[in-house]
Amino acid sequence: MPVAGAKPHSPRKFQHQPWRDRRLEAILGNLLRTGVLISAALVLAGACIYLYRHAHEPADYRVFRGEPTDFRTIPGVIRSVAGGHGRGLIQLGLLLLIATPIARVALSIVGFALERDHLYVTFTVIVLVILLYSLLGSGMTF
Amino acid sequence: MTIPVFTAVVATVSFAAGFLGSLTGLGGGVVLVPLLTIFFHVDIRYAIGASLVSVIATSSGAAAAYVKEGISNIRIGMFLEIATTSGALLGAFLATRIPTSALAIIFGAVLLYSAYLSRKMRPAAQRNLPPDPLATRLRMNGSFPDKDGQRSYNVQHVPTGFGLMFGAGALSGLLGIGSGAVKVLAMDQAMRIPFKVSTTTSNFMIGVTAAASAGVYFSRGYIDPGLAMPVMLGVLGGSLFGTRVLVKAETKSLRLVFSLVILVLGLQMLYQGFWGNI
Numbered sequence: 001m002p003v004a005g006a007k008p009h010s011p012r013k014f015q016h017q018p019w020r021d022r023r024l025e026a027i028l029g030n031l032l033r034t035g036v037l038i039s040a041a042l043v044l045a046g047a048c049i050y051l052y053r054h055a056h057e058p059a060d061y062r063v064f065r066g067e068p069t070d071f072r073t074i075p076g077v078i079r080s081v082a083g084g085h086g087r088g089l090i091q092l093g094l095l096l097l098i099a100t101p102i103a104r105v106a107l108s109i110v111g112f113a114l115e116r117d118h119l120y121v122t123f124t125v126i127v128l129v130i131l132l133y134s135l136l137g138s139g140m141t142f
Numbered sequence: 143m144t145i146p147v148f149t150a151v152v153a154t155v156s157f158a159a160g161f162l163g164s165l166t167g168l169g170g171g172v173v174l175v176p177l178l179t180i181f182f183h184v185d186i187r188y189a190i191g192a193s194l195v196s197v198i199a200t201s202s203g204a205a206a207a208y209v210k211e212g213i214s215n216i217r218i219g220m221f222l223e224i225a226t227t228s229g230a231l232l233g234a235f236l237a238t239r240i241p242t243s244a245l246a247i248i249f250g251a252v253l254l255y256s257a258y259l260s261r262k263m264r265p266a267a268q269r270n271l272p273p274d275p276l277a278t279r280l281r282m283n284g285s286f287p288d289k290d291g292q293r294s295y296n297v298q299h300v301p302t303g304f305g306l307m308f309g310a311g312a313l314s315g316l317l318g319i320g321s322g323a324v325k326v327l328a329m330d331q332a333m334r335i336p337f338k339v340s341t342t343t344s345n346f347m348i349g350v351t352a353a354a355s356a357g358v359y360f361s362r363g364y365i366d367p368g369l370a371m372p373v374m375l376g377v378l379g380g381s382l383f384g385t386r387v388l389v390k391a392e393t394k395s396l397r398l399v400f401s402l403v404i405l406v407l408g409l410q411m412l413y414q415g416f417w418g419n420i
Contacts, residue, residue: 025216032202032349040199040378047371051146059148059368064185066363073361090367094195094374098356100202101349108220119280123221127350130227134234135357 024111028104035100042093049086102131145368152182153372156196160380162403163322164204164345165387172256172319174373175249176407180414184369186242190318191364194352196377197320201349203378204385213286214342218297218335221280223347225304226311226325227354233315234355238362240316246415249317253408256323257401259331271334276300286339295336303333315355318364320348323404 070076071091080088105128112120143151159173174196178189237245273283277297285294297303306328310321322344329340359365 025214028216036199036202036378040375043371043374046367047149047375050368050371051149054145057145059143059145061182061184061188061366061369064187067366071367072363072365087367090371091365094365094367094370095360097195097198097202097374098353098360101198101353105350120217120220123224127220127223127227130231131350131354134227134231134354
């Protein structure tokens with residue numbers, strides 16, 4: 001694929017991957033890392049509150065009960081965070097973590113569009129549609 | 143165990159799982175679910191929920207480091223994600239309708255099959271193949287830095303790889319794993335992509351695949367904050383540490399560790415599934 005301003009046969013370090021592709025990878029990598037670090041910070045903050053308040057209770061996950069509404073819906077999590085609950089804060093961090101790869105896919109569309117790679121814009125849009133259907137559709141289907 | 147003790151122990155185990163998962167392209171989840179259910183007596187649905195979250199953290203956290211090394215191939219990853227995300231959607235729908243003992247048995251079978259396939263020998267000559275027309279059209283061929291400088295590779299058998307990736311996605315959605323094992327097999331053995339490129343591209347893809355089923359798990363109440371917290375933080379720390387080792391590590395010893403661990407855990411999962419402990 002020709003890159004604007006570059007000679008078609010000029011020797012380059014990454015012959016099969018143009019530099020824009022590599023720059024795109026770097027941007028995506030940083031986006032993912034930032035998302036994960038913010039998410040981890042939220043989870044850690046929530047953990048401090050949770051562990052402090054439940055220091056003497058036993059941990060038991062033998063029986064599956066399913067999470068209450070406050071920990072399995074987006075409005076519920078926001079309500080829980082506003083109420084100062086540690087576990088709500090953990091769930092908020094986890095929601096951000098789930099959103100990070102989706103943001104990566106969305107940004108990839110921009111990156112491929114800038115490279116005028118229509119084939120990969122199409123592929124990436126398909127992936128994003130599947131992800132959004134899963135995220136938004138699952139609440140309605142179940 | 144009180145909550146703080148449980149949290150500390152689970153975080154330590156998760157750190158080890160994340161370290162191994164990062165080295166092999168497993169994503170950690172495939173080791174974590176058996177560990178949590180067998181040794182910590184966690185209900186497999188909670189284990190799956192926590193594992194899925196950690197899988198996203200591993201993938202996203204390690205991606206930045208791999209990208210810097212220039213090993214992963216973003217085009218191969220994005221194309222194959224069409225297969226993995228649609229498979230993950232199917233798997234997540236199925237997961238809510240299958241009894242937990244069946245989940246454990248499927249899990250065990252997947253582990254054993256992965257262990258078997260990863261030990262199968264293949265001649266090194268298969269690496270230098272001529273370009274495949276479809277892979278060339280999809281601009282998948284690339285190169286990566288090796289100890290002897292840039293090494294280029296030609297991708298083979300794209301339709302087979304795509305099909306295997308759909309299966310990998312379905313397993314990911316069903317079992318809450320990144321199914322890095324199947325992804326690496328599809329790329330390494332079917333598509334003939336070099337092992338290091340396969341593992342890092344797999345790691346890059348795993349987060350997107352897991353996100354495709356995480357929404358379903360979240361709204362079904364599978365993700366418990368008290369359990370997911372130490373798992374996610376531990377796995378993330380371990381995987382970031384593992385990424386620092388990967389470039390220097392020998393792929394031969396990696397594969398041995400990889401197959402031994404999944405073999406033992408696979409046998410355990412089958413045993414527990416059949417005897418009704420899960």
